[in-house]
Amino acid sequence: MSTLTVDQPGKSVLMMGNEAIARGAIEAGVNFCAAYPGTPSTEIAESLARVAEHFGLYAEWSTNEIVALEAAAAASLAGLRAIVAMKQNGVNVCSDFLMTISLSGTKGGLVIVAADDPSAISSSNEQDSRNFAKFADLPLLEPATFQEAKDITKWAFELSEKLGLPCMIRSVTRLSHSRGNVKLGEIPEGRPVARFEGAYIAGAFVAIQHSALHQKLEQAREAFEESEFNWYVGPEDAKFIIVTSGSGWFYSREAVAALGLGEEVGILKIGTTWPLPERFIIDHLRQATEILIVEEVDPFLEQNIKVILSEQAKTLGPIEVYGAKSGHLPGFGDINQDKVARALASIKGLEYRTRDEVYAQRASDLALPILPPRMPTVCPGCPHRASLWAIKAALKLDGRDGFVTGDIGCYSLGAGPAGFWQLKTLHCMGAGTGLATGFGQLGQFGFNQPVISVCGDSTFFHAAIPGLINARFNNSNLLMVILDNGGTAMTGFQPHPSSGYDALGRPAPVVEIEEVCKAIGVEVKVRDPFEVDQAIEDLYDMLQEDGVKVMVFRRKCYLVESKEKGRKRVFVEPEKCIGDDCGCARFCSRVFNCPGIIWDQEAQKAKIDEVVCTGCGVCATLCPRGAIVVEGG
Amino acid sequence: MTLEKDPLNLIITGVGGQGNVLASHIVASAGIKEELYVTVGETYGASQRGGAVMSHVRFSSQAQCSPLISEGQADIVVGLEPVEALRVMAEFGNPKTRVIVSPRPIYPIWVLSGQAKYPPIEEILGNLEELADRVQVVDVSEDGEALVGTNVLMIGALAASGLLPIPIESFEEAMREILAPKDLEMNFQTFRKGMQAMTGG
Numbered sequence: 001m002s003t004l005t006v007d008q009p010g011k012s013v014l015m016m017g018n019e020a021i022a023r024g025a026i027e028a029g030v031n032f033c034a035a036y037p038g039t040p041s042t043e044i045a046e047s048l049a050r051v052a053e054h055f056g057l058y059a060e061w062s063t064n065e066i067v068a069l070e071a072a073a074a075a076s077l078a079g080l081r082a083i084v085a086m087k088q089n090g091v092n093v094c095s096d097f098l099m100t101i102s103l104s105g106t107k108g109g110l111v112i113v114a115a116d117d118p119s120a121i122s123s124s125n126e127q128d129s130r131n132f133a134k135f136a137d138l139p140l141l142e143p144a145t146f147q148e149a150k151d152i153t154k155w156a157f158e159l160s161e162k163l164g165l166p167c168m169i170r171s172v173t174r175l176s177h178s179r180g181n182v183k184l185g186e187i188p189e190g191r192p193v194a195r196f197e198g199a200y201i202a203g204a205f206v207a208i209q210h211s212a213l214h215q216k217l218e219q220a221r222e223a224f225e226e227s228e229f230n231w232y233v234g235p236e237d238a239k240f241i242i243v244t245s246g247s248g249w250f251y252s253r254e255a256v257a258a259l260g261l262g263e264e265v266g267i268l269k270i271g272t273t274w275p276l277p278e279r280f281i282i283d284h285l286r287q288a289t290e291i292l293i294v295e296e297v298d299p300f301l302e303q304n305i306k307v308i309l310s311e312q313a314k315t316l317g318p319i320e321v322y323g324a325k326s327g328h329l330p331g332f333g334d335i336n337q338d339k340v341a342r343a344l345a346s347i348k349g350l351e352y353r354t355r356d357e358v359y360a361q362r363a364s365d366l367a368l369p370i371l372p373p374r375m376p377t378v379c380p381g382c383p384h385r386a387s388l389w390a391i392k393a394a395l396k397l398d399g400r401d402g403f404v405t406g407d408i409g410c411y412s413l414g415a416g417p418a419g420f421w422q423l424k425t426l427h428c429m430g431a432g433t434g435l436a437t438g439f440g441q442l443g444q445f446g447f448n449q450p451v452i453s454v455c456g457d458s459t460f461f462h463a464a465i466p467g468l469i470n471a472r473f474n475n476s477n478l479l480m481v482i483l484d485n486g487g488t489a490m491t492g493f494q495p496h497p498s499s500g501y502d503a504l505g506r507p508a509p510v511v512e513i514e515e516v517c518k519a520i521g522v523e524v525k526v527r528d529p530f531e532v533d534q535a536i537e538d539l540y541d542m543l544q545e546d547g548v549k550v551m552v553f554r555r556k557c558y559l560v561e562s563k564e565k566g567r568k569r570v571f572v573e574p575e576k577c578i579g580d581d582c583g584c585a586r587f588c589s590r591v592f593n594c595p596g597i598i599w600d601q602e603a604q605k606a607k608i609d610e611v612v613c614t615g616c617g618v619c620a621t622l623c624p625r626g627a628i629v630v631e632g633g
Numbered sequence: 634m635t636l637e638k639d640p641l642n643l644i645i646t647g648v649g650g651q652g653n654v655l656a657s658h659i660v661a662s663a664g665i666k667e668e669l670y671v672t673v674g675e676t677y678g679a680s681q682r683g684g685a686v687m688s689h690v691r692f693s694s695q696a697q698c699s700p701l702i703s704e705g706q707a708d709i710v711v712g713l714e715p716v717e718a719l720r721v722m723a724e725f726g727n728p729k730t731r732v733i734v735s736p737r738p739i740y741p742i743w744v745l746s747g748q749a750k751y752p753p754i755e756e757i758l759g760n761l762e763e764l765a766d767r768v769q770v771v772d773v774s775e776d777g778e779a780l781v782g783t784n785v786l787m788i789g790a791l792a793a794s795g796l797l798p799i800p801i802e803s804f805e806e807a808m809r810e811i812l813a814p815k816d817l818e819m820n821f822q823t824f825r826k827g828m829q830a831m832t833g834g
Contacts, residue, residue, distance in 0.1 A: 014658075014665045014673075121676060145697055178700035179661055179673040250699030258703070336701045355705025355727050359764075366760040367723035371716060372749035374648065374741040376684035417742060590746045598740055599747070612739065 004051045007187050015182040017149045017175040018043035018085075021113055024153025025083045026055060028109065029188040032075035033059040034068040036462065037491035038087030039122035040176040041115035045085050046494070049503040056191055061494050061503045064429075064462040065090035066097050069112065073101055073166070076110035078194040081157050085113040089408075089428060091129045093463075095136075100202035101166060102136045103209040105216075108192075109157030110166040112138075115176045118247075118296040118334035122173075122490075124408060124427060126332070128298035133168040133274045137213045139220040140168045140274035141229065144249035146180035152229055152271060154185070159223060163216045170273075172296055174247045174334065217275050224272035225280050232284050234266025241266045241288045242344075243281075245273050245301055248294035248335065255341035259350060276304050282312055285319065292347065293323035294340050299331050322347055377418035380596035381558030381614030384411045386529040387483050388419035389592065389622075390553075391452060393532075394539035395422075402450035402543065405432035405439070407464070409456035410490045411483050417593060423454065430455065430463025433480055437467055440476035440548075450543045452479045458488040458496040460513055465520075471548045472520050479542050480550045482513055485557040493560055514552055522548045529553040530618050558614050567615035569631040570596075572606050576627035579604040588619045588628065634667050634798060640693040642702045643797070645787075646721045647713030648739045649684050652784035655811070656713070657688035659788055662807035663799045664692050674700025685717055692797070709796050710765070713783045714739050715757045722764045732765040733790050733831070734758070735783055736772050769794065771830045782823040789827020801828070 003013045004023050015023065021044050025033070033052075035045035049059040058075075062068035065086045072082035086094065091114045098112075114129035133140035141156055143149040153169060160167040202209065224230070233253075234241070242252045242265060249269045256265050268284050270276070285291065293302040302323040309319055324331030328343035338354060345352035378384050388411070395402040406412060406423035407430055415423040425435055436453035455464045460482050471478055487493040495501050497511035517524040525542070527535050535553065542549045555561075585591065588606050589599045596613035597606055606627070617630040643660065647653045657673045664671040674689040691698040707725035712718025712734035722730065736754055743749040761768045771790045785808075791797065792804045805821070812820055 012665065012668075014662050014671060147697075174674060174700050177675050179658070179671070179675075180697050180700075181665065181670050247699075250697070251701075253696075254699050254703075336703070337699055338703050341703075354703050359726075359728060360705065363723045363726055363764050366763060367719045370750075370752040370756065370760075371720050371723070372741050372744050372751055374685045374717075375743060376649065377742045379650065417746070586747065593742050593746050595740070595742055595745065598745060609740075 002047070002051055004047055005054055006184060009184055009186045012181050012183050014179050015146055015150070016043060016177065016179045017146055017171060018115070018177070019047050020146050020149035020182050021085070021153045021169070021171065022047035023182065023184070024150040025111070025157070026051070026187060027150070027185045028154040028157035029081055030083050030157070031057050031080040031191065032072055032082035033057065033084070034062045034071040034082070035085045036062055036065050036068055036090060037488050037494045038090050039491055040117055040173040041085045041087045041090070041113065042491045042494070043176070044083070044113055045503070046492070048083070052504055059503050061496065063497060065093040069094040069097050073097070073106060073110060075194070076106040076108040077200055078196045079108045079192060080194050081109040083111045083113065085115065087123065088114060088116045088127050088129045089123065089125065090114070091132050093429070095132060098132065098136045102138055102213055103202035103206065104200035105164040106160065106166055107164065109160040111153060111156045111160060111169060112166050113169045113171060115171045115173070116297065117173050126297050128300060130170050130273060130300045131298065133170070137217055138166055138168050139163065139217065140170060140272070142170050142246040142271055142273050143175060144246055144269060144271060146175070146182050148229060148271060149175060150182050150185070159220065163219055165213070165216050170246065172247050221275040221277060224275070224277040227272050227277065229271025230269065230277055230280055232266060232268050235263060237287050238264060238266035239287060239289045240264060240291070241268050241285060242292045242294055243268045243270065243301065243305060244294040245270045247296050248340070251335055251337040251340045252294050254337040255344050258337065258341050259344055259348070259352060261344065261348070265344070270301065273301060274304070276308065278308055281305065281308055282315065285316055288319055290320045290322065290347070292328065292343060293321065294329065294335065296335050297332060299324035375417060376413060377595060378410055378413050379559055379614070380594050380612050381562060381616035382410070383485055383529050383553065383555035383558065384414065384419065384483055385594060386532055386555070386618045387481065387535070387553040388414045388422050390529055390532055390535035390539055391454070391481065392420045392422050393536045394543060395450070395452070397536070397540050398450055398543045400448060400450055402452065405435045405451060405453045407432040407455055407459055409459055409483070411454055411456060414454065429459050430467055433464045433467035433471070436478040436480065437471040437474065437476045440471060440478040441474065443477065450479065451477070452481055454481045454483055456489070457482060457484040457486065457498060457513060461497050461511070465516065468517070468522065468548070468550070469520055472522055476548060477546055478548055479539070480548070482550060482552045484513060484552050484554045486560065487557060489557045493557060517550045522550050524550040524552065526552040526554055529555050530616065532618060532621055558616055562614045568617065569610065570608050570613050570615050570617055570620060571629055571631070572608055573627050573629055574603065574605055576625055577605040578625065582625060584624050588623055592619055592622060594619060634669060635694050636692060636798060638708060639695060640691045640698045641797070642707050643690040643709045643711065644702060644707045644721050644725055645688045645690065645711045645713070646717040647686055647784070648717060649686050651686070651713045651739070653686045653688050653713065656784040656788050657690050658811055659804065659807045660690055660791070660797070662811060663803040664797070666803040666806060667799055669694055670697045672698045672700050685720060687721060709733070709791070711787050711791050713787055715754060716751065719757050719761055722761060726764050728766060730765045731796055732761050732768040733787065733794060734761065734768060734770055735787055736770050737783070769831065771827060773826055773830050782820065785820045785823045786827040789824035790831040792824070793828035793831035
């Protein structure tokens with residue numbers, strides 16, 4: 001049973017940060033949830049969709065983040081409580097609407113969760129979304145613990161409703177994707193009636209609206225001065241204070257404890273980070289002469305606190321500020337207690353050691369020289385491996401030094417060995433096709449390399465359609481390859497407009513990718529990438545023609561397919577595989593490089609790892625000696 | 634409950650696809666039943682696709698811990714894959730660390746392609762022995778039998794090791810809560826296989 005439905009106030013349960021945010025929304029009586037999946041935010045909407053029928057709320061996977069925010073805002077304008085969740089890059093996508101909904105204002109509580117990914121563990125950047133809250137003049141809350149993730153979310157709805165303004169919550173990977181104790185609260189009953197009244201027009205008397213927005217932010221600041229999410233721990237008269245927010249709270253507390261500085265260093269933890277609660281901060285820094293600011297990623301808190309210190313210079317006197325600017329903490333990447341402890345130790349002139357140096361050296365010596373690197377790869381049986389192989393082969397046959405522009409999805413791994421190093425550009429959703437329309441216009445400057453853009457099925461709907469229309473409209477030259485695996489695979493196979501089912505698993509109308517392409521007026525072919533020879537031939541033919549062409553490589557994500565259908569056994573016939581005498585240079589294990597194929601050092605032949613293999617059989621069609629066999633054909 | 638060592642730091646490590654997240658979820662849910670604060674830090678996302686994966690599981694009777702364990706501070710390492718166990722020991726091990734490890738390799742693609750070598754299993758285990766207080770190898774693959782469920786198997790071994798102050802019943806209760814009913818019996822069998830491998834019974 002989902003912990004989201006447990007109706008036992010006071011019970012302590014284990015919750016992922018994202019589930020705690022979803023639970024907070026439920027305890028606030030949320031009615032509407034819209035999102036586009038993106039690590040590390042996905043589980044917020046996924047959890048809500050799972051309990052949508054139970055609580056009578058509406059949940060959808062939207063085609064992209066701006067549509068998600070607009071849909072959720074509609075619910076708010078009709079007086080309902082709505083939540084929208086996205087990864088940091090999604091905030092860019094929805095930012096156009098964000099910058100205007102702040103001016104028109106909202107009605108029912110509207111909460112925007114931005115889940116940032118410091119160190120870009122599963123992202124193409126590590127941007128700090130907090131800057132968007134300041135940019136759009138929106139109140140910003142940063143939960144530090146699992147409990148707070150729930151409680152802050154619940155409160156954000158109340159605040160949003162009180163101010164008539166969306167509220168932004170900033171989480172980070174280490175909170176969203178970690179699990180910890182959460183004490184449950186009450187689940188409200190009843191459902192409001194939706195009704196739209198009045199008018200919400202940004203753009204009429206903008207300067208006046210902007211000024212009113214600043215007044216709302218002042219109200220937010222007043223509410224923040226008394227917020228239970230801001231607190232101080234440590235000695236009353238501490239001269240040295242760590243000021244922190246979000247994930248920095250845990251790390252700061254553990255760093256202080258590890259250095260035994262609990263008697264002299266205080267921690268001021270801020271949960272309401274824009275606008276900052278000035279009086280609260282000033283009150284707690286009166287005794288301080290030095291502060292260390294601990295946060296992930298940008299020096300957001302640091303710079304805004306420096307403004308307060310400067311304005312209050314007469315009251316507070318000189319305070320030395322340590323953080324990103326001083327070089328004590330990085331200002332990029334994620335942080336942890338060791339980084340904070342080292343910063344603290346260096347300021348205090350102490351030594352910080354996590355373990356015996358001789359042991360640490362020995363551990364390195366015994367491990368590092370023999371550890372093989374483990375590069376992430378696409379799964380065994382992944383259709384992208386076959387598709388990227390076909391692309392590589394077709395470009396080689398073509399011989400004009402063609403290349404591939406990519407974007408975001410599992411196939412991003414095609415920039416590395418998993419996709420034979422084929423992707424030569426990688427930025428944001430849809431960017432490959434946008435770039436390709438530009439490359440395709442460079443003929444008059446002597447450019448003669450064929451360009452292939454690759455784009456996933458979910459990404460096609462999210463961001464690539466305008467690029468394709470642009471290419472058609474402006475007569476560009478490109479081959480767009482849509483890698484259609486039936487769902488949003490990278491984040492756990494959420495449905496999209498051509499999946500045939502919705503966020504709740506109910507049947508949904510299908511928007512056919514090839515029909516969209518045909519309506520745009522471009523040539524489109526649909527092929528199975530597992531029919532590798534045919535795929536190569538067709539790609540090659542399409543590369544020989546000018547204009548805009550689309551190839552849809554359609555094959556369901558094999559992780560899903562093999563669960564649904566069971567898998568076929570694939571094996572190597574030892575008498576047919578002649579090892580290095582073949583001349584194929586160990587094609588299957590070394591070149592095609594599927595994790596399901598291993599090189600048997602003893603027998604000096606290829607071998608299928610039957611635990612890892614998913615039975616797709618692509619290697620069987622590629623083996624030059626036909627030594628790999630799929631049982632039952 | 635009080636802990637002899639607080640916080641008690643466990644790392645479960647393996648390769649994307651082995652079910653690391655499920656393993657840490659079960660262990661942590663079992664811990665919460667003993668009224669402990671439990672924090673689980675995970676790395677996944679891109680790592681889902683064959684990369685090295687680590688779950689940090691931290692138990693405390695006093696406070697919620699951060700989701701990351703400090704360098705050198707692992708008390709227990711459970712390796713679903715031998716090379717990954719060694720990788721974790723290099724960064725998080727100390728002379729008191731206890732290791733429970735599956736000896737079954739999963740080859741990285743650079744090994745398959747001949748660009749890197751996978752060290753002999755004896756060397757990995759030997760080096761682990763040298764770095765850890767004690768290494769317990771959980772090997773139950775018989776006659777090349779395909780071994781799925783390494784995650785639950787190793788959790789069974791961990792549960793039986795006595796290294797965590799959590800009774801077997803709490804593990805079983807956590808599994809009942811987390812796993813789909815149709816998979817439960819098979820997973821209980823795997824769990825018990827892991828327990829037997831640890832106790833030698």
